[in-house]
């Protein structure tokens with residue numbers, strides 16, 4: 141059972157917390173709904189009055205017409221009140237859900253990147269958009285309608301008991317039988333419900349993954365049936381709903397039939413008592429008419445059980461995200477870094493339980509170029525991400541200018557460090573706005589100036605709408621190389637004193653290589669630079685080359701020193717040179 145499933149928080153306490161500022165609207169909605177219920181109950185008494193008058197033959201036509209007019213008026217009033225109540229509760233609910241969504245989005249921004257990446261992007265979208273949306277109707281109707289139905293039914297029952305206790309009890313005869321049928325339906329309810337929630341979530345996630353990976357699926361000739369994960373998620377989804385339906389069909393149908401049939405008890409008992417002369421015809425009639433106003437509202441109230449369970453699950457999912465541990469960062473720095481050097485002291489880091497960095501010690505001098513090299517999976521990107529404060533170390537510390545970065549506000553770290561990686565994201569905005577993300581408030585001229593410095597101006601001007609060209613979702617309207625050049629320009633505009641380049645030139649074609657290298661040279665001039673590059677020729681001149689191997693620092697030094705002292709580096713260099721000699725891209 142996961143964290144979500146264990147959440148036992150009451151839907152009402154959650155709603156009450158999130159409805160702060162909207163409670164008045166909910167209260168008004170409940171009061172209006174209750175008055176509406178009163179309006180729907182009074183006609184029952186008017187019906188009894190009409191029947192009694194008809195049996196006794198005492199009244200005139202105007203008497204009956206007046207009562208009918210009252211009934212019509214009350215029905216109209218009831219519908220008006222119902223509309224007012226529903227409008228109020230929907231209005232409050234839209235605000236509550238908007239607040240929940242904003243809190244979820246704010247939360248994502250404060251979580252460590254690792255926590256965010258642990259879930260698929262589809263599952264976040266699913267919670268923030270679809271799952272939150274799916275409880276709108278329930279939340280809006282739950283409070284006013286459930287309260288009104290329960291209070292209304294109990295009020296009628298109390299009236300029946302007040303008229304004749306024996307008839308009140310006769311009404312309840314079918315209750316245990318109906319309950320028994322419903323209980324059989326609820327056997328194993330939690331497990332079944334959780335199975336549907338889990339399978340629906342899995343189906344959503346795999347559908348998003350399927351769409352995300354559609355290029356690969358098409359390229360390798362896989363059809364949707366070839367994508368086994370999706371097929372089995374869809375089958376599991378269908379199976380669990382069919383199993384649930386099969387196991388609850390009998391109980392549900394029998395319960396629905398028996399529960400409202402109060403006349404099964406009322407009629408025989410009433411006839412018996414009437415024949416014995418201990419029950420008047422008036423009371424008998426009153427009970428028969430009122431009995432219609434008890435079970436139906438109760439059944440409507442019961443029908444919310446399913447919805448409440450669904451809301452509770454979603455509340456659990458929302459609470460799970462909201463309760464994730466934030467990156468612990470102070471609002472204000474006690475001490476600001478005195479320079480932009482970087483020091484890693486005995487740093488250990490694990491993804492979940494798998495430790496991938498085992499006590500890293502590293503010094504990066506201010507204003508120097510430092511290259512992290514090593515076999516794939518050795519931990520280079522992880523080191524860069526810890527320096528960029530995208531994750532927190534599990535043990536040890538990362539210092540920026542002699543200050544532990546955990547004691548610096550995130551904004552300070554972000555201001556000082558620019559991170560250009562191979563998959564820097566471009567938003568579905570204009571090229572101008574995407575670059576401007578590097579420095580909020582930069583003028584158009586400053587953006588264009590940065591583009592000129594990075595050698596991007598000409599290629600941007602050649603786009604259909606120049607700087608106003610929209611990049612498409614994830615920058616999909618641009619080539620990999622173009623996306624990368626815009627990311628570099630964005631970092632250039634930011635002008636941070638520390639620059640991390642993680643495979644920043646991986647999409648570069650030979651034609652653009654020189655342009656990009658010169659852009660990077662301008663970007664990193666005078667900065668503290670950490671570069672991860674597989675093409676060793678691009679970092680041969682670095683001030684310090686750090687060889688990472690299996691989560692350890694194997695060696696550090698200049699190219700010349702390492703070629704003499706580090707066999708691993710020598711092997712990597714020789715392999716690189718031989719590829720180069722064979723005419724492949726380097």
Ligand SMILES: Nc1ncnc2c1ncn2[C@@H]1O[C@H](COP(=O)(O)OP(=O)(O)OP(=O)(O)O)[C@@H](O)[C@H]1O
Nearest residue numbers: 257491492496514515516517518519520521522523
């Ligand atoms: N988000 C993650 N969750 C779990 N494990 C991860 C995650 N990211 C990386 N790893 C693992 O951590 C180890 C180090 O990965 P890292 O990306 O830092 O290596 P790298 O040297 O940069 O590799 P490459 O050169 O291939 O990019 C690898 O074993 C990798 O599988």
